[in-house]
Amino acid sequence: MRINRMGVLAAGHASVDFYQGAIPAIVPFLVAERHYGYVAASGIVLAATLLSSIVQPLFGAVADRWRLAWLIPVSMLVTGLGAGLAGPAGSYPLTWLAIALSGLGVAAYHPESARLARTVSGGSHVGMSWFSLGGNLGFAVAPLLVTPLLSWGGLAASPLLVVPAALGCLVTVAAMRSAGRGAGAGRTETDAKDDWPAFVRLALVMGLRSVGYIGLSTFVALYAGGGTAGAVALFLQFAGGAAGTILGGRLATRLGRVRTLRLAYALAVPALAGVVLVPGPGLYVFAAAAGVALYVPFSLHVTLGQDYLPRHAGTASGVTLGLAVSAGGVASPLVGALAEATSLRVALLALAVMPLLAWLLARPLREPAIAVPPR
Template sequence: MENAMERNRYYKYVLALGHGCSDINQGALSAVLPFIIAAYHYDYTTAAMLVTVSNLFGSIVQPIFGTIADRKNKPWIMALGVLLAGGGMAFTGLTSNFYGLCAAVIVSGIGIAMFHPQAAQLVGRSSETGKQGKGISIFSFGGKIGSTLGPVLTSSSILLFGMKGTLAFLIPSLLFGIISAFFLKDFKELGEKEKADNGKSRAESEDGPAASQDNWPAFIKLCITVFGRSIITNGMSTFLALYFIQILHQSQSFGNSALSVYFAIGALAALLGGSIADRFGYTKMIAVSFAVFFPSLILFTTTRNFLFAGAMLIPMAAAESLSYSPMVVLGQRYLPNHTGFASGITLGLAVSVGAVLCPVLGYAADKYGLTAALYVIAGVSAAALASSLFLPETVPEARE
């Protein structure tokens, strides 16, 4: 038993690797947009549509895969999802046809949606009592690293090999597929044990207080905040590089490098955010993050000095990512009997919903300029801050 518990401590690192191999494709999709615009003369709205269709299909299937994770213990679905995510992204450089690009990003988006609910659920199951935030932080750090490497891999592979360089995204997908094969049995056993424990808890609660009762009203409030952050995340990842290129008159490589720096800072903040939230409270961390992001973005959009704008990436990226892990943990605690579904919403739709609205931001950018689009994002952050103030704090359930 002790040996099994010892192994549990390392599962989150394997899952963090998978998260990186999955989310490297999300970072790549945003970074490839300037190359697509330059090569095929797409406008902002059309380019943003690629992000939308990818995440629209991902958002549709995300709750489905979350429900599957709750009802069926299928850890192999994570490896399949990562393979589809990388395969779809690899195909984006092989066609200039808009519908072909749509098909490629749809496959990639569905693959990403397949990975997140099952993986986040397993991270929660393997985390120690009162340290779920730390576990999710490690998991999210892997995803942030993947998002950071996405633009780097995009720029380097395309500059070296042309648009066909996107085939390089098959490498991380195959890597996780091979590594995860050695852990499928462990993940399967972990899931079966959790289901057995949950069944025992429900049976015991029939004669006592329902400690594991789902709090759907609180979860709905959380969703409002999550969707606000989703718009912020997708808006920044889609338009940040373009802002440096079009408004601050920097090169494409500089713009993508700025996006990579933004993701890197966010990764460090996400790694620390969960542990800080474990100590001081998840709802407080969420509120503070939005309170910092809003004025930082306003300052970013009012300058035309690229050095000052680069400096503002630090508070913006850190503030955006500090709320990541607390939201996932709160979702699982609000719905302890539907952790897969909760993870699919807070971790999966946290990307998808905002991307579906990217054409609205794209329209604002086309009609009023990129600065106007960033002001819209700032307004969303203010609304998310307001909604976060109504989230109830939770008490973790003890684990044996």
């Protein structure tokens, strides 16, 4: 039953992170139908991503003080509603607010849902990796569904985007009921102390990882030559990330989370460098390897953060799933500037420094005591 509930929660996670991939897919239709410029289009993406990432820790702090199990299904519906209103909104300010509403829904969902997933999984690293995988898959499939829908009906069809959120809400509520009333809600009661220095170090590690992964996903298709070759390289990176998410949970069960994290970052250095230094088809092999290595620690960051801050599990979830992840998006223009000043090859090679720095920062980390919220 626990495995079934984790699968359902992973599906719900997929329905929420679907909208993080859906917003970039909506932007080209906003540009085509409403003639938005590059600045206006980037403002739409900013409303959905950066705003969501910054607000997530605030929702986490609130979740540490009050019982907010009800926020999980409500935030899912808000996420879908915001994306669905992007078409009918009409004016740019209303469209921006609709997209921002979707981003706020994403921000409200993750801290409490991550704690619920931790509770339902019984602290299992493998269970948490499945929950994380759901979000990754939802993000990845969004363009494959949104683009055909809006190509068929234009922005007038955007209200249909509410459907994934509604379905995800239904299955998540069912999982919450089967897990027991109030599962995962409320403040964690524990005698353990928060280790803020270790948590801050972990957040910096995550930020460096995000710069490497998002920087690669932003430019690897272009480096591969664009077109089909670029699409294949990007797909292999994403597929490697999905495999790495599951692999990370299983390795952590055998080796421990911190050892797995260090091993992954050590392997990510040659994987990122190989994308540039190995000629021909080797690029595709190393793009996949980089995706695996950089996603092995992803779900482990979440549980480590929760265990470093056992009294503030919601805050930990908000930072590890939101603020630290946004670092890659913020740094992407800097990677682009480096590519313009030198070459794309140099810029991509510089990304290999990120996991090296992450490995160095992670060396002093120690395995914390497991602090699973009472069921």
